Amino acid sequence: MIDALYQKDVMRLAASAKGAGKLPTPTATVTVDNPLCGDRVTFDVVMDADKRIQEVAHTVKGCVLCQASASVIGAEAKGETAESLNAVRDTLRGMLKSGATAPTDGKWAALVAFAPVSGHKSRHECVLLPFEAVIQAAKKP
Amino acid sequence: MIDALYQKDVMRLAASAKGAGKLPTPTATVTVDNPLCGDRVTFDVVMDADKRIQEVAHTVKGCVLCQASASVIGAEAKGETAESLNAVRDTLRGMLKSGATAPTDGKWAALVAFAPVSGHKSRHECVLLPFEAVIQAAKKP
């Protein structure tokens, strides 16, 4: 069951580290901590006039799950708004908390790699933390 | 075993209420409370120049054991000092806490009536409280 947590997809997502780094001139930067494990995720964003994400980058001091989640965001967040990311996070949370179906197609289909995390409540935050950070960043005035 | 607690001697001591009342012109008055049960014992004393008790009176809002103990003091405390009463209390405490021998003769022999209380820790204070009060009163400058 553990090996399911660290299946190839997740390891690859983490390793690819899409969007890792810093933006030279972010319109907003938000750092979020997980008080339980000390993980820390920082997201830089550049928002366009429509409040859509134009550029995104992240620094993750966290586990593989956290890195993989940030990497999915790094790959897919462009063009999203705080609201649309919120909806993605709700779907993801539903999958983790109550085994609801994951997004199996569309741009966020990669998130299905986190389905095995649902059996490990203590790790849910690891997956959700990067979403928290990017949503806060996208909301910042 | 309970009946032993309330044997005739104790009931008689309580009923006799020796020294119950107030002194018209005490040289010292001390009230002591038992925080656990709300019992309250007040001792009035008149001390002589040798720091001996010349007159003594008490008001007891307490149980039979407390009344009986105060009654023994009311009967016997005249002529005693704070120190000598302290010694009596120590003997009494020894009897209660560790089953040491009670004063079986002399003026304080009546205290042997409290020997059965030794099996009931929660009642030790009931017997000791009047001594606390009279000793404090006798010590007052």
Place this chain on the structure above:
Amino acid sequence: MTLHRPTPSGPGPQKPLFDVAAVRAQFPILATLIHGKVPLHYLDNAATTQVPDYVLDAVRRHDATSRANVKRGVHTLAEMATDAYAAARTKMAQYLNAFDEREIIFTSGTTSAINLVANAFGATLAAGDEVIVSELEHHSNLVPWQLLKARAGIKLKAIPVTDEGRIDVAALPRLVTDRTRLIAVTHVSNVTGAITDVAAVVRAARSVGARVLLDGAQRASHGPLDVQALGVDFYAVSGHKMFGPSGVGALWGRGEILEVLPPFLGGGEMIRTVTLQESTWADVPARFEAGTPPITQAVGLGAAIDWMETIDNVAAAAHTAKLADRVLAGLRALGNRGVRVIGPANMERRVPVIAFAVDGAHPHDICQMLDSHGVALRGGHHCAQPFHERNNLAGTSRASLALYNTDADVDAFLNGLDDALSKLT
């Protein structure tokens, strides 16, 4: 007593019809022989209730199969312990009908729950602000406010008590002012058994924008609660008075209030970030649960709630009320021997907690003599000195019933009291 039933809480054992013998069988301690010979008649339930085997089993099972520290660990035992602790929170939230389970803070008991409010909510009060208590309060709902008064210069007012032993809510309109910030009163008196007219308290509080805290220690064993319907802001309970373990209790607080309060105790688990000089705080409820919580005890309390869900509360309340009626009638019959009930004379708006005074006999002597009959009573001021002072009583004796009590307990009590009176008065 009105019993509100929230959504039933989790699995728990099957619910049988109310059958006092079957209930008693679940409490082996009730079969104790006192002094090796007389059957125990446990009438000290207001001090602490007994625990059913179901709860003792749950407590042991937790430590024997799922023991770990919570929240911080990813290993299997840690996940099991964390899940069990979270499930206990959910059960308590359901039992109290909280809006959200995050509104439940586990504490070590009612006393620490009220101290938490007196410090965290108390930190938001200014000198001259008023807290209103009552003359009927347990010291646990008095002293924390006196300490706050000493710290912060608040003003402390007390609602008087009626001669029947009820909080006199009619006095409230005179007492509340625009400086009143909180009314903190007991839901049920641990001396007179009176159930407070909470609606009147809430109305008076709301008329000036004040908050309401209820001390629920004596109410919690009498079936599920509904803090939403009560309309209050804080509610405190103790595990050991609701068939659960000692060492645990809970504070419920309205989410929107808790969210803006500062922490009370500092330590692990209640922080977001810590540097040497400053820290930031975790969300509710973690912010108020510093350090390792009473994990096993919370799990046991959850089991106690599950166990209570197996009981038909209406039938249980009827059962204890019938016994209490007999106690009240028996005490009344002893009126000519100096016995007086301190509290309402009948079971209306009242729980089966019955205090009485005896002219010329001290409660400790009465309780000690009753003990020789196997009857466990409590005597003294029951941590309610101001109430006893007001009634000019050194103390009272108290018989308090739970659903496992029987007619035999009442008989032993009344016979024993008769015997004690003949010896003491």
Place this chain on the structure above:
Amino acid sequence: MTLHRPTPSGPGPQKPLFDVAAVRAQFPILATLIHGKVPLHYLDNAATTQVPDYVLDAVRRHDATSRANVKRGVHTLAEMATDAYAAARTKMAQYLNAFDEREIIFTSGTTSAINLVANAFGATLAAGDEVIVSELEHHSNLVPWQLLKARAGIKLKAIPVTDEGRIDVAALPRLVTDRTRLIAVTHVSNVTGAITDVAAVVRAARSVGARVLLDGAQRASHGPLDVQALGVDFYAVSGHKMFGPSGVGALWGRGEILEVLPPFLGGGEMIRTVTLQESTWADVPARFEAGTPPITQAVGLGAAIDWMETIDNVAAAAHTAKLADRVLAGLRALGNRGVRVIGPANMERRVPVIAFAVDGAHPHDICQMLDSHGVALRGGHHCAQPFHERNNLAGTSRASLALYNTDADVDAFLNGLDDALSKLT
């Protein structure tokens, strides 16, 4: 580690020679199969120790035979419960070698014990007075002082940590001033396992008339203590870290200090007299034990002390030190794969609590993977963020041993770690 042996505490079971198999047999949870297949290797003892059946039996027996509220009752069960609670206090006093059993205050744990001092002793401090902690502290011994700083304007200073992960007592002479009122440090670090040079701390404190508090949470499971020989003023422990129940702990304080401190929490049992507006306080320790204490848990903690008395501590310490040496050597051997021990490299002046970092691998991933090998570790900042911050670490993984651990546990840990490294780095 020097082990002081005070007068043996009460009856307790017979003391056998140290035999790890016999010890393990008393902890059935150690036979758990994780994920239904791999044996549990419990190396998370610094978070919470497991409980022997002897303690679980005592806990159950108390509630099943002697359950009542304490101190206030005269009936038989109340006397039994009161005696059991008092006996637990005596046992703790003996375990810590207190001057007097009244110096033992039962709390809900180390965190609440330290908060008690930060409030009661804290109330005697003035703005500008200094409290010295260290960079190695658990949040439970940091945040209460930060809260005091916010309340009372005290100054908070921190002793630096050496690169070996020890409190750098050499820095103390520079830090203490005549405004220093308290040095509050951990006796044993829950991250690096280092044992603090208490004598140096006490010397520095005494040189300016300051008091010393030791956080003993991590020391208490390693055999009897001697607060008199240590020469400190306050000592805090948690039951759940010393083979006892959760929900209980103890504060020891020097009698002459406790006697003059104001109370912290208000409620039942801690008063002498209560009127509506004012109260006076009970003597020590009652003054600091507001409300119904964790009775059953204190009794369980007393049983845990009795149980520990059956163990040959010197042999047990030698046993765990040998295992810890193997852990340290194993980690050292993995140095070329990015593994670093965070703390002293050998077992001198150290307990078997061993934190390590792995370049490029996060503690949570390591712990999760080790769990699939049945190995229970803990990963994260271990409530010691400032120390991790200082070392520029997001977190560490930690293996902490108790006397029931075996070579098989060490093997599983080292093999599992090898496997995790191959997957994660």
